[in-house]
Amino acid sequence: MAASSRGFSTTQFDFKLRATRLNVALLPNNYFPELCRRKRRKVFSDAERVRLGNLDFRCCCSDSVAPIRRTSGGDKIEERRFDPKKNPQIHRVRTRATPAAMPFASPPSLLKQEKFSPRCTPRNSGPQSRDTPPKRDTGIANEKDWGISLLNENVKESGTNEDGSTWYRENGEELGENGYRCRWTRMGGQSHDSSSEWKETWWEKSDWTGYKELGVEKSGRNSEGDSWWETWQENLHQDEWSNIAKIERSAQKQAKSGTENAGWYEKWWEKYDAKGWTEKGAHKYGRLNEQSWWEKWGEHYDGRGSVLKWTDKWAETELGTKWGDKWEERFFKGIGSRHGETWHVSPSSERWSRTWGEEHFGNGKVHKYGNSTTGESWDIVVDEETYYEAEPHYGWADVVGDSSQLLSIEPLERPPGVFPSLDFGSPPLSQTDDPPDDFPSSQ
Numbered sequence: 388m389a390a391s392s393r394g395f396s397t398t399q400f401d402f403k404l405r406a407t408r409l410n411v412a413l414l415p416n417n418y419f420p421e422l423c424r425r426k427r428r429k430v431f432s433d434a435e436r437v438r439l440g441n442l443d444f445r446c447c448c449s450d451s452v453a454p455i456r457r458t459s460g461g462d463k464i465e466e467r468r469f470d471p472k473k474n475p476q477i478h479r480v481r482t483r484a485t486p487a488a489m490p491f492a493s494p495p496s497l498l499k500q501e502k503f504s505p506r507c508t509p510r511n512s513g514p515q516s517r518d519t520p521p522k523r524d525t526g527i528a529n530e531k532d533w534g535i536s537l538l539n540e541n542v543k544e545s546g547t548n549e550d551g552s553t554w555y556r557e558n559g560e561e562l563g564e565n566g567y568r569c570r571w572t573r574m575g576g577q578s579h580d581s582s583s584e585w586k587e588t589w590w591e592k593s594d595w596t597g598y599k600e601l602g603v604e605k606s607g608r609n610s611e612g613d614s615w616w617e618t619w620q621e622n623l624h625q626d627e628w629s630n631i632a633k634i635e636r637s638a639q640k641q642a643k644s645g646t647e648n649a650g651w652y653e654k655w656w657e658k659y660d661a662k663g664w665t666e667k668g669a670h671k672y673g674r675l676n677e678q679s680w681w682e683k684w685g686e687h688y689d690g691r692g693s694v695l696k697w698t699d700k701w702a703e704t705e706l707g708t709k710w711g712d713k714w715e716e717r718f719f720k721g722i723g724s725r726h727g728e729t730w731h732v733s734p735s736s737e738r739w740s741r742t743w744g745e746e747h748f749g750n751g752k753v754h755k756y757g758n759s760t761t762g763e764s765w766d767i768v769v770d771e772e773t774y775y776e777a778e779p780h781y782g783w784a785d786v787v788g789d790s791s792q793l794l795s796i797e798p799l800e801r802p803p804g805v806f807p808s809l810d811f812g813s814p815p816l817s818q819t820d821d822p823p824d825d826f827p828s829s830q
Contacts, residue, residue: 514556514574514587520607520615521640526669527655528619528638529789533603535589537570551579565807566595566799582610592622593798595807599623601793612645621793626660633660634786634793649675659786663690665779677705688779693719696776707734718775721749747773 538558545555554576561569575586585607592600602620621636636657643650651673658666668685680702687695694717701711714727726744743757753771758764787794801807 514554514576520613520642521617523640523642523651523653524671526638527636527657530601530621530792531789533589533619535591535601535603535792537572537589537591552576553579562799563594566593566801568593568799578610584608591796593796595798595801595805597623597625597798599793599796599798601796608645613643614645615640615642617641621790623790623793629660631660631662633658634783634790635659636786647676657781657786659783660690661783663778663783664688665690665782667779679703686779688777688782692777693717694723694775694777707736708732716775718747718773718777721747721773723747723773723775749773 541558543557545553547553554574556572556574558570558572560571561567569590569592571588571590573586573588575584577584585605587605588603590600590602592598592602600620600622602618604616604618606614606616608614617638617640619636619638621634623632623634625632638655639653641650641652652671654670656666656668658664665688666686669683671682673680680700682698682700684698685696695715697713697715699711699713701709701713703709709732710730712727712729714725716725717723724744724746726742728740728742730738730740732738739760741757741759741763744755746754748754751770751772752768753773754766754768756766
């Protein structure tokens with residue numbers, strides 16, 4: 388599901404940086420996942436099951452919910468809400484509950500469009516070049532957007548195009564215990580003078596426990612020194628402790644300028660299970676010369692009506708100016724709360740902040756309170772409806788419908804009388820993906 392940007396945007400081929408705009412950032416650390424890391428998952432039980440593609444598993448989900456585009460951060464809660472007339476699970480409210488938009492949101496991008504010449508022409512059998520950087524704030528793509536097509540026969544080939552650029556393509560298969568299989572295809576190429584280069588890898592994994600995975604990793608650089616890297620994957624497995632089917636999707640993206648101290652990094656994840664539990668989130672970091680910015684947000688739905696949403700955004704300059712905004716909301720059966728803070732720190736360490744909060748009692752009464760460092764203060768109770776999302780816009784039924792290629796992965800045939808080894812390990816301590824170790828914290 389793609390997410391739209393509220394201030395940072397580029398076209399597909401945009402990468403040339405200009406110091407007049409705050410719209411790209413630097414990757415905090417250099418992380419490259421192992422291509423064929425093995426994962427063990429529990430065998431599906433014989434409980435009630437539903438056929439999805441070529442796979443049987445338990446399905447306890449509610450009725451399908453319609454997917455819509457959603458925003459990636461948290462400037463305005465209203466930007467991520469259904470029309471309550473179209474969804475009876477949405478509670479209504481008449482007033483805005485969050486502060487104004489972030490003061491450091493950037494204007495539309497003016498990045499120069501970089502047109503890349505094709506590395507492989509349609510006249511030869513080489514792979515088509517994908518030497519273009521990822522786009523910012525586009526979330527996690529669906530599998531159909533990648534066009535993953537693994538070769539069935541063994542191939543290892545290379546060639547030279549009419550413009551002198553070269554290409555290569557190869558595929559292979561790795562086997563392991565418990566019926567583990569990883570099929571992969573690698574391809575890439577470079578210009579005649581090696582000033583630009585691109586690489587891309589596709590893979591699919593499966594084993595006898597029912598685990599299935601589909602993934603992509605791509606990278607590249609151009610003649611001006613700009614470089615980028617992107618990875619995407621989705622997997623299906625059965626939770627070892629609850630025996631519930633789960634689908635997880637994730638994406639990491641980065642781009643870095645070769646001429647300026649500028650670049651950006653994003654990490655996105657989505658997790659779903661067949662009983663309606665859903666988690667979504669993102670971590671972002673960016674830098675353009677003397678300015679840096681960060682953003683983190685998350686959404687948690689327990690499948691029984693409990694909802695948690697939060698956003699934390701902040702920025703700073705090398706001169707010492709810092710500013711930010713954050714908010715959080717928790718609701719269950721019409722009762723809950725919202726609170727947030729907007730703040731600013733000057734180069735001389737002078738701090739200003741305004742905090743606000745709301746308590747929703749579920750009876751049409753709302754307690755609103757807040758104060759600021761400049762003497763503002765309010766504490767009132769008003770008659771007001773409560774409005775929040777009780778279910779995600781895009782849930783289990785939607786991700787199953789968009790994962791047909793993942794579900795159709797064929798595992799190796801298991802011989803009669805052979806059963807996979809199970810390794811339960813320890814129960815999970817947290818459902819939330821952590822940011823990189825050097826990802827800065829909020830003020």
